[in-house]
Amino acid sequence: xxxxxxxxxxxxxxxxxxxxxxPMNNCSQAPQSDVTRAAALExxxxxAEDGMDWDTWIARTEQARAEFxxxxxxxxxxxxxxxxxxxxxxSVASALPWRGRRNRIVASGxxxxxxxxxxxxxxxxxxxxxxxxxxxxxxxxxxxxKHIDDQTLVVSACRxxxxxxxxxxxxxxxxxxxxxxxxxxxxxxxxxxxxxFDAPSSGADFVTSGNLKFxxxxxxxxxxxxxxxxxxxxxxxITGWFGRANPxxxxxxxxxxxxxxRRFDLGTPPIMEAYVAAAGMAWLRELGLEAIESWxxxxxxxxxxxxxxxxxxxxxxxxxxxxxxxxxxxxxxxHAVEATLREQRIIASARGPAIRLAPHFYxxxxxVDRALDATAAAIRGE
Ligand SMILES: Cc1ncc(COP(=O)(O)O)c(C=O)c1O
Numbered sequence: 567x568x569x570x571x572x573x574x575x576x577x578x579x580x581x582x583x584x585x586x587x588x589p590m591n592n593c594s595q596a597p598q599s600d601v602t603r604a605a606a607l608e609x610x611x612x613x614a615e616d617g618m619d620w621d622t623w624i625a626r627t628e629q630a631r632a633e634f635x636x637x638x639x640x641x642x643x644x645x646x647x648x649x650x651x652x653x654x655x656x657s658v659a660s661a662l663p664w665r666g667r668r669n670r671i672v673a674s675g676x677x678x679x680x681x682x683x684x685x686x687x688x689x690x691x692x693x694x695x696x697x698x699x700x701x702x703x704x705x706x707x708x709x710x711x712k713h714i715d716d717q718t719l720v721v722s723a724c725r726x727x728x729x730x731x732x733x734x735x736x737x738x739x740x741x742x743x744x745x746x747x748x749x750x751x752x753x754x755x756x757x758x759x760x761x762x763f764d765a766p767s768s769g770a771d772f773v774t775s776g777n778l779k780f781x782x783x784x785x786x787x788x789x790x791x792x793x794x795x796x797x798x799x800x801x802x803x804i805t806g807w808f809g810r811a812n813p814x815x816x817x818x819x820x821x822x823x824x825x826x827x828r829r830f831d832l833g834t835p836p837i838m839e840a841y842v843a844a845a846g847m848a849w850l851r852e853l854g855l856e857a858i859e860s861w862x863x864x865x866x867x868x869x870x871x872x873x874x875x876x877x878x879x880x881x882x883x884x885x886x887x888x889x890x891x892x893x894x895x896x897x898x899x900x901h902a903v904e905a906t907l908r909e910q911r912i913i914a915s916a917r918g919p920a921i922r923l924a925p926h927f928y929x930x931x932x933x934v935d936r937a938l939d940a941t942a943a944a945i946r947g948e
Contacts, residue, residue: 568931570861572853577928587911588933593728593756593892593924594915596782596846605845606784609838623837630840633847634789637758637781637855638765638773644797646790646830647840651755653804654774654790655684657830658751661800662719664692670718672710672748674734675700676727681753685722693719703730703882703894707738718748725763726756729918730882731866731892733757740769749796755779755788757890759847760862760926762855765791777839780891780926782846787839792827806832850927858927862891865925868934869893876942881920894920897945906944912937921945 578584580600589597609626612619627647635642648654671685675697685695698709704727714721721743723734736752743750752770754763759780765773773791777783792800801823807813808831811822823829850858867886870893874880879896883889897903900916907914907921914937915922921944923937 570927571857572927574928574930577853578930581928584928587913588929588937589913590923590925590929590933590937591913591915592760592780592926593731593890593917593922595778596759596780596926597928599782599846599849601845601849602782602784602842605841606838609841624835626844627835627837627840630787630844630847631789633844633851634775635791636851637847638763638791639767640765640791641794641826643826643828644791644794646792646827647808647835648774648788648790648830648832649786649836650680651678651753651774651776651788652680652684653832654788654830655681655751655753656687657802657804657832658772658774658790658800659684659688660804661802661830662688662693662749664688664719668717668719668747669693670715671695671720671722672698672713672718672743673722674698674705674710674724676705676729676732676734677722677724678728678753678755681722681724698723700727703727704732704888705734707735707742710739710742714742714746714748716746718743718746720749720751722751722753724756725752725754725758726760726890726892727882728756728892729920729922730894731756731890731922731924732882733888733890737767737769744769756892759850759858760891761859766793771796777843777846781843782850783843784839787836787843790827790830792830794826797826797829798823800829802830804832805829808832808835853927861927862925865929865931865934866891866893868931869923869925869938872935872938873941876938878938878942878945890924891926892922892924894922895941895945896920903941903944907937907940910940912940914941 758775776788881894
């Protein structure tokens with residue numbers, strides 16, 4: 567596969583930094599594009615020229631909600647707008663009843679620390695956290711079976727492991743969770759935007775993601791999809807006026823709940839971030855998630871095979887079907903390697919014992935090969 571189904575040159579023209587750098591750090595922060603920059607400037611212009619235009623600003627936040635919904639094959643009514651994955655996870659945790667006999671959280675060892683921290687913070691309310699181990703950079707589905715029991719309230723399984731790019735089989739984990747009457751919470755931050763993902767058919771009960779990685783956005787906004795059949799069971803204690811049936815009723819002494827996932831909304835939404843998020847997601851959807859996923863699979867596989875050919879050690883499974891585009895290459899001092907690559911205008915992301923190369927839809931095969939050559943040389947100190 568030498569070219570994606572979309573016009574790669576045209577796509578690359580819309581990402582200015584490609585003129586000078588090779589960005590391969592989508593597992594941390596995606597590059598700025600013309601469409602996301604224009605969206606941010608549109609908000610700034612509105613603020614400068616109109617002073618205040620809440621109707622438009624809130625409408626643009628709704629557009630971002632609808633974009634994320636379309637992204638995961640869902641209805642906007644089933645999506646909440648949050649400020650971060652930490653906050654979305656905290657809101658979910660605050661809505662779960664920890665005091666009963668069913669008080670166990672089964673979390674994969676591959677969760678990003680923030681998700682683990684939120685679950686651990688529930689122990690003061692009676693929750694007990696149990697970890698499913700990571701072995702060789704992956705978590706095998708069978709391991710969940712050993713941990714999920716009829717006292718498990720929620721299973722927490724990220725779709726992509728931030729450290730190795732390993733992708734979990736969400737439908738299989740959902741089956742195990744549901745067989746024991748547990749809910750499934752999925753943090754899809756490390757994959758959302760890099761692949762087609764349909765939340766309603768995934769089996770998950772909650773799916774969250776922020777926007778600054780493969781969704782081509784910026785920090786400050788995240789989304790939470792909640793399975794519509796279960797939403798009315800939840801009344802999060804981490805809440806705010808946008809979670810009310812009518813936020814503009816201004817009834818301080820009355821706590822009611824918005825229909826659908828909106829009950830997980832909190833305070834004034836992240837408006838400027840919503841402009842940017844909507845633009846990034848719309849661009850990706852326009853190009854087509856299937857086409858992006860195929861190209862990313864090719865680039866990811868090129869990374870893995872290229873790293874192995876250069877004698878480097880790659881963490882996690884090598885099978886492309888089990889991987890996000892992120893490839894983690896083992897090195898003694900990942901931060902030093904990141905700095906050396908940076909001097910050569912190659913942007914990679916150090917994490918733990920590895921340097922991560924995370925290409926995305928706009929990268930070329932040549933980008934990957936050049937990044938691998940430079941990484942191999944940096945690791946060998948050449
Ligand atoms: C999988 C995953 N979840 C969550 C986060 C952080 O989420 P937030 O900072 O929005 O709370 C990250 C950030 O790197 C991540 O990779």
